[in-house]
Amino acid sequence: MAYEDLRYEVADGVATxxxxxxxxxxxxxxxxxxxxxxxxxxxxxxxxxxVVVVTGSGGHFCGGGDLNMVPAADGSVxxxxxxxxxxxxxxxxxxxxxxxxxxxVQGACIGMGxxxxxxxxxxxxxxxxxxxxxxPRVGSVPAVGGTQLLPVVCGLKRAKEIMFLCRTYSGDAAVxxxxxxxxxxxxxxxxxxxxxCEELLALSPQSLRIAKLSLSTVFDQQWPSVLHGAELARWxxxxxxxxxxxxxxxxxxxxxxRARPEEDAS
Numbered sequence: 465m466a467y468e469d470l471r472y473e474v475a476d477g478v479a480t481x482x483x484x485x486x487x488x489x490x491x492x493x494x495x496x497x498x499x500x501x502x503x504x505x506x507x508x509x510x511x512x513x514x515v516v517v518v519t520g521s522g523g524h525f526c527g528g529g530d531l532n533m534v535p536a537a538d539g540s541v542x543x544x545x546x547x548x549x550x551x552x553x554x555x556x557x558x559x560x561x562x563x564x565x566x567x568x569v570q571g572a573c574i575g576m577g578x579x580x581x582x583x584x585x586x587x588x589x590x591x592x593x594x595x596x597x598x599x600p601r602v603g604s605v606p607a608v609g610g611t612q613l614l615p616v617v618c619g620l621k622r623a624k625e626i627m628f629l630c631r632t633y634s635g636d637a638a639v640x641x642x643x644x645x646x647x648x649x650x651x652x653x654x655x656x657x658x659x660x661c662e663e664l665l666a667l668s669p670q671s672l673r674i675a676k677l678s679l680s681t682v683f684d685q686q687w688p689s690v691l692h693g694a695e696l697a698r699w700x701x702x703x704x705x706x707x708x709x710x711x712x713x714x715x716x717x718x719x720x721x722r723a724r725p726e727e728d729a730s
Contacts, residue, residue, distance in 0.1 A: 486522025494546025528575025
């Protein structure tokens with residue numbers, strides 16, 4: 465099975481899925497999400513796979529969604545945005561994978577990257593890891609998974625802090641708030657991931673599958689909210705603040721969501 469945006473490898477019972485867009489800090493576009501869905505489905509169906517590890521190349525986990533998918537002011541796009549169903553299938557692939565999924569995180573884990581982290585069952589972070597959401601900074605909202613999962617993982621007040629203020633958090637802070645399980649020096653990251661995989665592979669696959677199914681009930685109950693968010697996303701990802709936010713990010717300038725006083729006066 466060929467992939468363009470990621471690498472998929474299986475060895476010693478572990479399927480490693482590596483997002484391979486280092487020039488974009490592994491930003492997710494529609495094709496990346498579709499390939500992640502295929503990779504998770506392949507791992508779920510492979511009896512030789514007991515654990516899945518998701519990571520990124522080039523020193524970053526995932527820097528968010530690819531803002532080239534956002535229409536410019538004239539309506540043109542550099543990267544064709546995916547139908548919202550692609551995001552829903554992406555969520556389902558992680559939810560339905562019966563094997564434990566570990567996020568191996570270093571560098572940026574921001575925006576949709578942090579949503580990807582939330583979809584994984586366990587997170588092992590290196591000291592270079594930085595977690596956070598960037599939605600309001602670029603005129604967006606992670607309403608298809610993020611707003612539903614963050615309160616479950618971190619609690620409502622902390623989720624609002626993360627979502628509203630767009631701060632970034634170290635690996636240690638991520639552990640404290642529940643976004644990661646453990647943080648280790650970057651040079652020890654692979655060894656630590658290997659130890660966790662080895663422990664999981666020694667356990668009952670059936671028991672792990674049942675435990676994951678039962679523990680996922682809380683997110684299952686959020687599915688109507690995910691669908692509601694998907695309908696909102698069809699609207700806000702094409703017009704309004706996100707057009708200005710994406711343009712400002714790509715042009716490396718401050719976003720101007722509100723008119724300045726002198727502009728109001730004119």
